[in-house]
Amino acid sequence: MNEEVKSMLNTVMLDPDKCKGCITCMKRCPTEAIRVRNGKAKVLYERCVACGECVRLCPHQAKLASFDSFDVINNYKYKIAVVAPALYGQFNNLDDINIILNGLLQIGFDDVFEVSRAAELVTAATKKYMKHHKYQQRPIISTACPAVLELILVRFHSLADRLLPMKAPVDIAINLAREEAVKKGVKKEDIGVFFISPCPAKVFALKTGMGLEKPEADGVLSIAEVYKKLLPAMKSLTEVKPLAKSGSLGLSWASSGGEAAGVCDVKFLAADGIENVINVLKELEDDKLQYLDFVELNACNGGCVGGVLNVENPFVAKARIRALRKNLKYTASEPIAEDKDESFYLWDKMPEVKDVFRLDENRRVAMQKLAVIENVLSTLPGLDCGGCGAPSCRAFAEDVAANEVSKDECVRYEK
Numbered sequence: 001m002n003e004e005v006k007s008m009l010n011t012v013m014l015d016p017d018k019c020k021g022c023i024t025c026m027k028r029c030p031t032e033a034i035r036v037r038n039g040k041a042k043v044l045y046e047r048c049v050a051c052g053e054c055v056r057l058c059p060h061q062a063k064l065a066s067f068d069s070f071d072v073i074n075n076y077k078y079k080i081a082v083v084a085p086a087l088y089g090q091f092n093n094l095d096d097i098n099i100i101l102n103g104l105l106q107i108g109f110d111d112v113f114e115v116s117r118a119a120e121l122v123t124a125a126t127k128k129y130m131k132h133h134k135y136q137q138r139p140i141i142s143t144a145c146p147a148v149l150e151l152i153l154v155r156f157h158s159l160a161d162r163l164l165p166m167k168a169p170v171d172i173a174i175n176l177a178r179e180e181a182v183k184k185g186v187k188k189e190d191i192g193v194f195f196i197s198p199c200p201a202k203v204f205a206l207k208t209g210m211g212l213e214k215p216e217a218d219g220v221l222s223i224a225e226v227y228k229k230l231l232p233a234m235k236s237l238t239e240v241k242p243l244a245k246s247g248s249l250g251l252s253w254a255s256s257g258g259e260a261a262g263v264c265d266v267k268f269l270a271a272d273g274i275e276n277v278i279n280v281l282k283e284l285e286d287d288k289l290q291y292l293d294f295v296e297l298n299a300c301n302g303g304c305v306g307g308v309l310n311v312e313n314p315f316v317a318k319a320r321i322r323a324l325r326k327n328l329k330y331t332a333s334e335p336i337a338e339d340k341d342e343s344f345y346l347w348d349k350m351p352e353v354k355d356v357f358r359l360d361e362n363r364r365v366a367m368q369k370l371a372v373i374e375n376v377l378s379t380l381p382g383l384d385c386g387g388c389g390a391p392s393c394r395a396f397a398e399d400v401a402a403n404e405v406s407k408d409e410c411v412r413y414e415k
Contacts, residue, residue, distance in 0.1 A: 011050050011066045011200035011207070016040050018062035023386040025054035025063055030274050031154055031356075035399070036389040046356045049150035050204040051274050051299040052308040065200040065308055068219040070229065073108055076192025076218065080177045081109040082170060085116040085246075085254035086198040086304040087223050088324055089317025091234075097324060099234050101243040106233035107226075112243060113177035115195075116250025119169040120331050123249060123262040125345040126166055130263070130293065132342075139269070139292035140164050141284070144259055146205035147299035148277055149351065156281045157353050165347045167211060169253065170195055170202065172345065174216045176337060192218040196226050199300060199307030211347035222309040247332050248325035255318045256303035260296035267291065272298040272306070359401065372401040381412045 021039040033047035034054060041054075041062070054063040073079045081104045088097055101112045122144075130140060141162045143149045152159050174193050181191050197203050197220050209215035252258030256272035269292050271280045277297045283289050300306035302314035310317065337344070359373075360366040376397040383393070388410045390396035399405045 011203040050201040051147040067222045072219040077190040082195045089320040097244040103234040116246035118173035119250040119253040147201035148297045194219040213348040248328040264294040267293040270296040369401040373397040
């Protein structure tokens with residue numbers, strides 16, 4: 001995917017009127033995908049993993065997460081809401097998930113499908129995969145968080161062979177929701193399936209179809225936007241139908257550690273927060289965690305409840321979901337997808353490793369640029385102050401070698 005196409009699909013945008021060029025986002029980006037040029041932040045989209053850190057940290061609200069407008073659901077006659085379990089943690093004094101699901105029917109959807117149902121299926125499929133693929137290098141790394149998957153494909157290429165080649169629960173949920181609607185007699189062309197997302201990474205994954213032959217979702221909405229419409233609808237409900245079909249296992253995927261605990265009994269690691277994730281990936285690269293069987297990594301603090309498209313504090317949301325789980329069975333009571341084999345759950349194709357840090361396609365030119373980089377670096381103070389508009393002295397030297405900037409732009413350059 002070239003930079004122009006990716007920038008059109010990317011889920012992080014800049015409001016230049018609000019941007020002050022303060023370099024906060026630039027310094028915290030895990031792939032050095034941001035520069036500050038002419039006093040405004042600029043995203044290098046080929047490096048962006050849509051983790052949402054810049055959206056979360058910008059003190060001026062200049063970074064925006066992109067998603068579909070709620071009105072997009074009106075393009076279809078039969079509208080299905082695919083619900084992320086993180087949504088359940090956004091509401092205070094809620095003791096029944098059915099209230100949320102019925103509320104969704106009140107605001108324009110014709111049916112609902114819980115991602116937590118699909119998460120239980122993916123948990124079982126992952127257990128079988130690990131049992132039947134004992135010779136894959138351990139530990140196996142979960143691919144449920146698309147920001148972490150992109151981070152590995154962009155920055156940690158050596159770990160690609162450890163990735164779990166499993167579709168995300170939302171992908172499974174979308175397929176099953178569509179199948180159930182067809183079984184009810186709804187025409188395929190009338191069906192619109194919409195995911196209510198907690199984060200921009202999932203928006204990007206569904207728009208690009210990560211691991212799939214083609215994107216399956218008809219739209220991706222924001223939890224925050226849906227939340228505003230849901231609140232009054234939930235309060236006005238006169239009847240609450242029993243629509244919830246998932247168990248506590250599926251709900252646990254909303255928080256860090258929920259997936260791993262369901263997949264693996266003892267030898268697992270669960271980490272959340274992009275900086276913690278990077279530290280774990282570095283240890284995996286150094287083969288320091290070979291005693292583990294499974295690693296679950298979430299870019300957002302607390303897991304999906306920490307996504308920037310949520311409303312509530314992630315720790316509060318996590319506590320609410322934990323309370324909701326106490327009233328549920330461990331797994332869904334209703335059988336589903338019993339006719340599906342392993343191929344239904346596995347990726348259609350392996351996502352491509354991305355050489356975004358390659359200096360040049362031509363090896364000779366790349367070596368020449370490397371020489372320029374080393375020469376420029378030798379004259380820089382090594383403070384990584386960001387005053388030049390690059391996140392580090394190394395990144396600045398790379399920009400100089402690429403003729404993006406002049407070395408004189410370093411305020412402490414030794415002339």
